[in-house]
Amino acid sequence: MRQTVTKGGGMDVPLRFGAELRRLRERAGMTLQQLAEETNYSRGHLSKIERGDNPPSLSLVQRCDVYFRTGGRLRRAYVAEVESAGAKPRPARRQVVATGVSSLLVTSLTDDGRGGELPPGELFLEQLAQMQRLGQNLAPGAMLPVLRAQVTNVIALASRSSGSLRADLMVTASRFAEYIGWMAQEDGNTSMALSATADAVELARAGGDEHLADYALVRRALVAYYDGDASRTIALAQQAQRSAAPPRIRGLAAQREAQGHALHGDERSCGQALERARELLGKAGDLSDGPVLGTKQILDPVSMVSGWCLYDLGRPREAAEKLERECRRIAPHALNSRMRYGMRHALSLAAAGEIESSCETARELLSFMAVVPSATVRTDVRRLDREWSRSRGNAAVRSLRPALANVLDSGQ
Numbered sequence: 001m002r003q004t005v006t007k008g009g010g011m012d013v014p015l016r017f018g019a020e021l022r023r024l025r026e027r028a029g030m031t032l033q034q035l036a037e038e039t040n041y042s043r044g045h046l047s048k049i050e051r052g053d054n055p056p057s058l059s060l061v062q063r064c065d066v067y068f069r070t071g072g073r074l075r076r077a078y079v080a081e082v083e084s085a086g087a088k089p090r091p092a093r094r095q096v097v098a099t100g101v102s103s104l105l106v107t108s109l110t111d112d113g114r115g116g117e118l119p120p121g122e123l124f125l126e127q128l129a130q131m132q133r134l135g136q137n138l139a140p141g142a143m144l145p146v147l148r149a150q151v152t153n154v155i156a157l158a159s160r161s162s163g164s165l166r167a168d169l170m171v172t173a174s175r176f177a178e179y180i181g182w183m184a185q186e187d188g189n190t191s192m193a194l195s196a197t198a199d200a201v202e203l204a205r206a207g208g209d210e211h212l213a214d215y216a217l218v219r220r221a222l223v224a225y226y227d228g229d230a231s232r233t234i235a236l237a238q239q240a241q242r243s244a245a246p247p248r249i250r251g252l253a254a255q256r257e258a259q260g261h262a263l264h265g266d267e268r269s270c271g272q273a274l275e276r277a278r279e280l281l282g283k284a285g286d287l288s289d290g291p292v293l294g295t296k297q298i299l300d301p302v303s304m305v306s307g308w309c310l311y312d313l314g315r316p317r318e319a320a321e322k323l324e325r326e327c328r329r330i331a332p333h334a335l336n337s338r339m340r341y342g343m344r345h346a347l348s349l350a351a352a353g354e355i356e357s358s359c360e361t362a363r364e365l366l367s368f369m370a371v372v373p374s375a376t377v378r379t380d381v382r383r384l385d386r387e388w389s390r391s392r393g394n395a396a397v398r399s400l401r402p403a404l405a406n407v408l409d410s411g412q
Contacts, residue, residue, distance in 0.1 A: 174212055218240050258306075298329075316347075340377050343380045343381060
């Protein structure tokens with residue numbers, strides 16, 4: 001069956017995307033299932049597209065362009081075939097709804113990529129910084145459709161550009177994709193998180209930036225840490241540090257290595273990794289302008305991670321003291337960061353036997369979870385539940401049981 005797209009007037013537009021997709025997949029030695037995992041589309045849907053039973057979405061076309069490194073050829077062919085019949089390719093309805101006002105930025109740019117007083121890449125990065133601030137206060141599930149739509153917008157603009165402008169836009173798209181990976185992890189979708197991070201690496205490479213591949217190792221180490229896999233956390237973090245990546249990426253990797261050693265109970269190696277992290281991050285320079293890899297919400301990330309590690313090393317009282325000091329320095333508007341580190345502070349207090357203080361610290365944070373749910377923070381909420389379970393008779397614990405149950409039930 002030949003794949004078609006039907007206009008309002010009934011004219012059929014033949015599209016050869018399915019056959020080309022099958023050719024590229026088979027040339028790469030991939031199964032449909034493997035392609036499904038890479039693109040986040042179902043195997044059945046991809047099979048129908050290859051047979052020509054279903055038309056592809058523009059989003060899928062662009063993902064395949066990136067994955068198979070066709071340099072935008074698939075998208076150009078798709079758009080040309082649709083437009084030759086007078087139709088316009090349409091993204092999925094949910095993408096249109098999710099993009100909303102953000103898509104206006106793209107339409108405000110002229111065909112040669114110029115708009116306003118800033119280059120397009122800088123305009124998009126400015127928007128990403130705004131989205132990252134929003135991500136501190138909105139549910140990750142609400143952020144993901146907007147971010148995915150904006151990646152599509154940036155790639156579409158890059159495909160119409162050339163030279164340094166195209167490279168700049170591809171790197172910009174990679175930063176959006178990297179943030180999608182973080183939001184997906186916060187939403188509890190590990191496979192999407194890893195897939196988005198892999199997409200970010202490919203986009204960055206297409207723009208000439210090889211260093212995001214090193215940061216992807218840091219992100220994968222964090223996934224391993226939350227899975228409780230200390231050895232893999234350490235191995236991935238050490239691999240990132242053996243690269244020629246900028247000091248910030250290697251510093252973040254050293255922090256992740258420290259967390260892996262703490263999970264292993266190796267205090268000496270943990271301390272050495274933290275010292276290395278402080279030295280490298282000290283060389284990273286000013287982070288006040290523009291989006292950066294890793295958090296900007298923590299004034300002294302090494303001290304904060306040190307407190308985190310102390311808990312894993314079985315020293316909760318010292319952990320609580322350090323975390324309390326650092327948590328006071330987090331900006332009030334940064335709800336996600338306040339939850340993340342504040343919940344670890346509450347957990348350390350509980351493990352140190354300071355149940356009432358733990359409950360008081362957690363009370364407000366549990367209410368935040370209804371506004372900004374976080375799968376990674378929920379990991380510490382489960383640990384807190386286990387700590388509090390040994391003090392069921394405590395009045396403060398009893399008063400928080402309903403709020404705790406609501407948070408845990410929401411993660412089912």
